Amino acid sequence: MTPPQDPARLTPREARALFRAGLVTPTSGWSAGWTQANLIALPRDRAYDFLLFAQRNAQSCPVLDVTEPGDVAASIFDGDLRTDLPAYRVYELGEQVAETTDVTSYWRDDLVCFLLGCSFTFESALIEAGVPVRHIEAGTNVPMYRTNLPCRSAGELWGPTVVTMRPVPAHLVPAAVRVTSRYPAVHGAPIHVGDPALLGITDLDKPDFGDPVEVRQGELPVFWCCGVTSQAAVMRSRPAFAISHAPGSMAITDVRDSAYAVP
Amino acid sequence: MTPPQDPARLTPREARALFRAGLVTPTSGWSAGWTQANLIALPRDRAYDFLLFAQRNAQSCPVLDVTEPGDVAASIFDGDLRTDLPAYRVYELGEQVAETTDVTSYWRDDLVCFLLGCSFTFESALIEAGVPVRHIEAGTNVPMYRTNLPCRSAGELWGPTVVTMRPVPAHLVPAAVRVTSRYPAVHGAPIHVGDPALLGITDLDKPDFGDPVEVRQGELPVFWCCGVTSQAAVMRSRPAFAISHAPGSMAITDVRDSAYAVP
Structure with missing residues (x-):
């Protein structure tokens, strides 16, 4: 189709x-x-x-x-x-x-x-604010990564926080934070800007889910919490x-x- | 003591x-x-x-x-x-x-x-913004009322929304809304301003819980959701x-x- x-x-x-x-x-x-x-x-x-x-x-x-x-x-x-x-x-x-x-x-x-x-809910707000969204431009899926940030467990459910990543031009990082912080019910503000290694992500080109996107000169990788976090925790509890x-x-x-x- | x-x-x-x-x-x-x-x-x-x-x-x-x-x-x-x-x-x-x-x-x-x-969490923010909080001034408990707004049920839990009421001078109502809307995790913005009858409250002087407070000339009663809502629903499920x-x-x-x- x-x-x-x-x-x-x-x-x-x-x-x-x-x-x-x-x-x-x-x-x-x-x-x-x-x-x-x-x-x-x-x-x-x-x-x-x-x-x-x-x-x-x-x-x-x-x-x-x-x-x-x-x-x-x-x-x-x-x-x-x-x-x-x-x-x-x-x-x-x-x-x-x-x-x-x-x-x-x-x-x-x-x-x-x-x-x-x-x-995905706040991506149209990002675009309206002039913040480009690379994976939409490319027509691909957003890249998602397992991090070294542990979740709080509940019963048998535990696991790492999973994040999405969007490359943002340095001067638009404040706008990206400001716009998305208005949407706490859909992950809200980023949890990290700039250094994937600090999240335990070794290679941005190899996401755990979704497709890789290019991070261009002058752009920073910006990371938001992702609902796949729960999926990963649930499956681990079998x-x-x-x-x-x-x-x-x-x-x-x-x-x-x-x-x-x-x- | x-x-x-x-x-x-x-x-x-x-x-x-x-x-x-x-x-x-x-x-x-x-x-x-x-x-x-x-x-x-x-x-x-x-x-x-x-x-x-x-x-x-x-x-x-x-x-x-x-x-x-x-x-x-x-x-x-x-x-x-x-x-x-x-x-x-x-x-x-x-x-x-x-x-x-x-x-x-x-x-x-x-x-x-x-x-x-x-x-109670946002009351110090109200006071800082110049919005008086009558029951604190009076040293009494906030007045709480059962309303005619039904909750969404879950299992055997159902019941009406319970609200707190604070009288606010008319010109400070916008400030009260603005300040408290910043605290969605503690009930957030008011759900109603001005007419208790529309909430099914017949007599402000007879709260279902807590103590009555005076609503003075030039003040409006402003209503916020209250956690006692859950207490009332739980007890009804016995x-x-x-x-x-x-x-x-x-x-x-x-x-x-x-x-x-x-x-």
Whole structure:
């Protein structure tokens, strides 16, 4: 399926219809002005530990919505969570057993879906403020890295903070901080500017998830917390079953990003 | 026991020592600049519903910290949660069975403590901005009211939003909104200005919790969400056992209020 000419202008409903029809793409840059979210679906008996992990690591795992067991829509997502994301990963005992565009056949009545804030949400605010977003320009997925920053554990959930990276021209770093700090529910301000080694990242060209991007002369790598943090922690605890979005292929919600902005 | 001359200047540790020794007082105006929190302790098997209720009603129930079952300190409270608040209420099957200054003899190993943000936290910021806080001037507890605004339910937890009210001179209402909106983790901006009847409040002189305060000529009643919202919902669900702070007698934490401020 051919991607649309200008995905930024699609409504969430239009975007979800394309994904439901089988289009696979990173959603960065899609439906500008609408909130995007990480999805993780877990059996009910794992839900408390997950919600507690999210509370204790709220900058990485800001919870936007939680469904009732078995529900396939959410209060902020008026679609079908089983089909309306571009791609999913399915896990058994923490091991990936499938990557697919439709998880209807895997669905279970005891699954609780968690929708977590995603930094794609503030990218249109960055662009409006004149801060270029390299991976959108390149049409690739944002690069994501495991860091040496440990999360606070909850039950069996623990692991490192995962971050996204965007190269920012030095003189625009203050604007990037200022703009994104207005969006605490979607990771907020960066957690680090400048030196990947201090985060335990040895090679920016080899992200743990997503695609590498060029950091040009005069640019600094800027790092934001990433919802994949929770995914990594959950899989390490080896739940009997789990479903997540594929990295970068987010749930596009029906909530304006301005709804999560603070003054 | 005599209250100290200037409770605003006490450190959290000093304030907690007085409460541990038996002083009973509303904590509004105490330890200026330090975050105050609602306490609710529930058996582990009720913890998920509570955490979910808090997530779904985050303006009323902003979660600041959650303990492991049985723990008596928290990451933001380096004291003893059983003794270091001025007063507690103990509940069985949702009915209050005791109000006491020490819950050590009631403690259970399966209790999970939730610390929720409290609007007392932003009162020193209000005073600094020139907005008077009547109940602090009067040395009384803040008035709290049940409203006609329903919460989103979670499991067996449901109920109305409870609010605090502070009378604000009309020309200072914008300042009160601006200042408190910087503190989303402690209820943030008001949810209503001016007309109690629209919230289903029939008589401001008869608060459901706390003490009435005078609303003077030229002042508007301004309403903020209140953590007692969660207490009311929990008790309605009749858990086998629960402990909460007594309304207005909060946990004074070791976190500066600035830590919860947004730009």
